[in-house]
Amino acid sequence: MRGLTIVLGVAAGVLALRRQRDMPDLYGQLITAGDRLLTASGMGPDPTQRSGEHDRHEAILTAARAELAARGWHATSMHAVARRAGVPQPEVFRSFPTRQVLVLAVLERCFDDIEARLRGAVGGVGSDDPVRAIRVLGQAYHALLDEPELLLVQVHGYAAAQDEDVRAVLQRRLRGLIGFVERSSGAHEGLVDTLLAYAMLLNVAAITDLPEIPARLPWARS
Numbered sequence: 064m065r066g067l068t069i070v071l072g073v074a075a076g077v078l079a080l081r082r083q084r085d086m087p088d089l090y091g092q093l094i095t096a097g098d099r100l101l102t103a104s105g106m107g108p109d110p111t112q113r114s115g116e117h118d119r120h121e122a123i124l125t126a127a128r129a130e131l132a133a134r135g136w137h138a139t140s141m142h143a144v145a146r147r148a149g150v151p152q153p154e155v156f157r158s159f160p161t162r163q164v165l166v167l168a169v170l171e172r173c174f175d176d177i178e179a180r181l182r183g184a185v186g187g188v189g190s191d192d193p194v195r196a197i198r199v200l201g202q203a204y205h206a207l208l209d210e211p212e213l214l215l216v217q218v219h220g221y222a223a224a225q226d227e228d229v230r231a232v233l234q235r236r237l238r239g240l241i242g243f244v245e246r247s248s249g250a251h252e253g254l255v256d257t258l259l260a261y262a263m264l265l266n267v268a269a270i271t272d273l274p275e276i277p278a279r280l281p282w283a284r285s
Contacts, residue, residue, distance in 0.1 A: 120158045122148045127169045132215035136223035139166060167232055173216045174236040178243060180207065190249025197254045200244060204262050207269075214269035 126148035130139045141162055145152040159165035184203035188196045207213050224230045244255050268276035 116158075119148075119150055119154055123150065123155055123158050123165070124169060124172055127165050128173065128212050128216055131166060131169055131219060132212040136166060136219045136229075141165070163228065167228060169216060170220045170229070170232055171236070173213050174240065177204075177207065177213055177217075178240060180204075181240075181243070182247070185247045188248075190247065193248050193250035193254060196248035197244075197250050197258050200248065201258055201261055204258075204265055208265060208274075211269045214266050218266050218270045 123144060127139065127144045130143050130147060134143070139162070141155050141159075142152055144165065145155045148155070155165070159168060181200055181203050185196050185199050188199050190196060220229055220233055224233055241255065241259065244250070244258060248255070250258075264276055268274065
């Protein structure tokens with residue numbers, strides 16, 4: 064068992080050094096297989112290390128978000144994410160076996176964060192004043208320009224939507240976001256559509272770095 068684990072580790076190391084375009088998925092599979100063997104042999108991580116593993120997981124997600132926002136969907140590499148996160152590349156593969164799994168997790172997390180910001184903003188308004196609720200939601204989305212990575216990851220996701228997995232995430236999360244706006248604001252379809260159009264305009268402002276674009280719709284400013 065130990066010998067097989069060593070063989071898998073050496074093979075993964077060779078693949079990491081080569082870093083060929085067709086190798087990342089196989090490399091991640093080898094890392095995962097090695098971890099399973101270690102766990103089965105009683106040589107896996109101590110449960111007390113789980114907190115540290117969670118911290119590494121979050122650090123990798125944060126680094127991947129920055130890389131994805133800066134470089135785009137297809138140019139983001141596991142090597143660059145590992146370097147930015149300050150962890151060995153095998154640690155990235157232990158948390159996310161493939162690059163696709165990682166970038167989809169980043170996209171999901173960005174939508175989670177955006178919805179959390181909107182939910183927090185509109186929570187004290189209620190659906191009895193739809194116009195005010197939509198205004199508050201617009202202001203909250205406008206504030207995301209101060210944290211443009213959330214918007215840039217979303218835009219890069221749209222650019223990669225020809226990928227079936229990416230498109231499925233976008234369809235599900237956008238439908239969920241629209242449903243949330245409708246429920247939380249109680250607004251009619253026209254107001255909801257206006258907010259969504261404004262949000263897309265802010266996405267464009269983030270990717271083009273044109274601050275004058277948001278100013279064209281002052282109703283969403285305080």
